[in-house]
Amino acid sequence: MKQFVIIGNSAAGIAATEAIRQRDKTSKIIVISDEDYYAYCRCLISYYLAGELKEEMILYRSKDFYENNNIELYLNRRVLRVDAKKNHIVFEDKSKLGFDVLLVATGARPKFPEIKGIKKNGVFGFRTIKDAKQLSGLLPVTKTACVLGGGLVGLKVADALRKRNTEVKVIVKSKQILSQMLDIEAAHLLQERLESNGIDVILGQDVTEIIGNGDIKAVKLDSGKIFGCSMVVVAKGVSPNIEIIKEAGLKFNEGILCDNFMQTTVPSIYAAGDVCESFDITLGKTTVNAIWPIAVEQGRIAGLNMAGDKLEYVGSVGMNSIEFFGLPAISLGVYKVKEEERKAFEELVYLDRKAKVYKKLVLKDDILLGAVLVGDIKNSGLYLRIIKERIKVSDFKHKLLRENFGYLDIMHHLKEKENLYIHRSKAYV
Amino acid sequence: MKQLYYDIEKCLGCKSCEFACAVAHSKSQDLFGMIFEESLSLPRKKVLSSKGKNYPVSCRHCKEPKCVEACMAAALVYDSQNGMVLHDERRCVGCWNCVMVCPYGAIRPDLKTKIPIRCDRCKDKSEPACVKACPTGAIIWQEELILYTK
Incomplete structure (x- = not known):
């Protein structure tokens, strides 16, 4: 039986606990949060502020989640530092907690510029x-x-x-x-x-x-x-909460550096979510991609690997989805090309200002690296898949921005071979 | 667990499944009632065509669903008992993270109702409406398949 300690009770932390429990029903899991709330949907606080959602609707998991999954939850506890040599963490009140495997999922916090009056009430x-x-x-x-x-x-x-x-x-x-x-x-x-x-x-x-x-x-x-x-x-903007590991001997840049298994440079310590810096597929280097879906994805992989799996993360793609007053926009990967690098890239563009539809794809050597979609976002998931699988689009490049572009156009280029389309001449049920 | 399969040789691309799907998800459950509803019911299924063949595309109910991972409101959940991705409209805020990540392009944003449109396998009915509506029997609703290839 192991002791898993998870610092952070949001997207990455919760995904990790669920992943650990998927493989390991008995080991001890302790989740630590410096807030005094059960896990909630952080991205929904603006909807709460707008008066569109009641407080109980922003809980991310039901109240009995921790009990049902046999998770010990420490609320309102701030961790001061991680001691990687002694395998324990130290709380603000100097008390200690040992771990066999640790996940640092401490997230990030808003950056405050140093200007006069920034500390004022209000x-x-x-x-x-x-x-x-x-x-x-x-x-x-x-x-x-x-x-x-x-x-x-x-x-x-x-x-x-x-x-x-x-x-x-x-x-x-x-x-x-x-x-x-x-x-x-x-x-x-x-x-x-x-x-x-x-x-x-x-x-x-x-x-x-x-x-x-x-x-x-x-x-x-x-x-x-x-x-x-x-x-x-x-x-x-936000900056990753990395203070607690700065003395621990883990490598970090802007965020805590992780390999493709979400493992830090210390084998018993993993990191995931807004605090971690991991490989980005479109940039070809490590970066912090601080968004909810990636935090969940990384948390899940970290959790599975902490529990003994050896699952490799293909890397993240920076992305975002927003909508204001009925106009949606999605951005994936490389959304802007610097003027001096223009020659190396190709841009496919569709613009209808009147209809408020704008679609732009960024390619390099027929590999899709990014997309910006406004007004018409329905094929975004397909573009993301093309980006992630680094599919050469030469054969269907001319179709990419068409209204009827769809799954069929990429089906035969994908790694996965689905079995739900049956050609009777070839196969029998 | 039951799955939807498609016999490509039989699919004529007539889109009867799309119609039946839209009707089955309308308030009135009736084609003529449906067209007068305030927000038009949209089909959860789309028949796409390529090289003379037709392929109906809808939500796969993936076992490791990217949409569930991406859902920042916990409105999408995976029900492992029934092998389905379920959507709770009351929790959904229409952020379109699910649309952003669906690897099949099988979730469409309904910008009017702010609800992602995706197949729910007509879970409250005896069988999916598309299966019933298909005139050639190209849509097959059966236990998960073991394929025997010649």
């Missing part, structure tokens, strides 16, 4: 249910809010605040919104949709100061402009 990150509740609690007395950052989280917050009748300005340093996910054409389409629904977007400017004595009164931009507001949400 400045929020947006990562936890606690953040959402605090924001929500202030809304009855808040008429205007500024969101710093035009990424996925920032825009989801802005959307939610707008739905709660708050005037919202989103202040974006880049020349476009969603610069980590979309190219400029796609960003324009979405920005239009946000603005026509009452969300102000200010591009190419950064906040230099948050003004107010006690309560927040305004933000000051680098252009000198001042916007009045009584609430500020900071959504300028």
Whole structure:
């Protein structure tokens, strides 16, 4: 019997516990969280803030999940460090907990820029249910809010605040919104949709100061402009929570480095989710892909391998899906090609501005590396599969962006051979 | 566990299955009632054609479903007892993560209702509507298959 310890009680942590239990019904599993909630759907806190979902609907697993799976859950416990030599972790209160195999799934936290006033009351990150509740609690007395950052989280917050009748300005340093996910054409389409629904977007400017004595009164931009507001949400990306392993001898860059088995450079320690840096198929190198689906995928592989399996991860592909006021957008892998590298890449583009449909595929030597889809997202999963399996698209490249492109066009190029289509002449039931 | 199979030599591409599917998932359960419903019921199945052959495509109910992994609302779950991917509409927020990752392109976003459209094998009926509707018997609903090749 082993003792599995999992630090982190969200996507990767839960996927890992389920995977361990799939193989090992008896060993001890301890899950540690620094929050005081059962696992919840972190990405749904903006829906909670918008008033679209009740609190009980954002629980990720039923309340008896831990008991049913014989998992010990430590809530509200902060881990101080990992001791890889002694195989134990140390909590903030200096108490220790031993492990045979450890999963670090500590996630990430919002980055706060070092500007004047950033520590004031009324400045929020947006990562936890606690953040959402605090924001929500202030809304009855808040008429205007500024969101710093035009990424996925920032825009989801802005959307939610707008739905709660708050005037919202989103202040974006880049020349476009969603610069980590979309190219400029796609960003324009979405920005239009946000603005026509009452969300102000200010591009190419950064906040230099948050003004107010006690309560927040305004933000000051680098252009000198001042916007009045009584609430500020900071959504300028996240950084992996790697502090607890910094002294442990594990290799790390931005995140904890993992091999294709989700194992760190110390064999008894695995990592998964937003804290880990693993191989990215389209970039051809390690990176942190901090999104929910990848956290679950990695957590599952880590869990199975922790329990003795030898399952290899093919690597991740950075991707995102969003929808604002009825306009959906998905981005996969390489979504933008640098000007100086244009020659090496090929772009296939379909654009219908009136219908708000934009599709772009990025290829190199007939290998699909990425896609941006706005308005029409239905074939996204097929593109992702082509990217992941690195299928040469030469034979069907001309069909890729057609309206009727579908599974059939790639079926014969896939590794998997399905048996649900029967050719009677060849086979008998 | 039962699976849907397709006899490609028999499929005419008539799309009767698509119609029957849309009707079976409409409120009124009736073609003429269906077309007047507020949000049009969409077929969970699509017949695609290539080189003169027709292939109905719908959710495979994968044993290791990528859509379930990707679902950030835990609205999609895998029911191992019945070998099916189930969807809880009350939990779904329409984030389209499932559409983003489905390796068969078998989930379509219904932008009006914000619900992903995918085959539920007509689980509350005696057999899937597409099976009943197929005029040539090309859709086969039977226990999982062992293939004997000549």
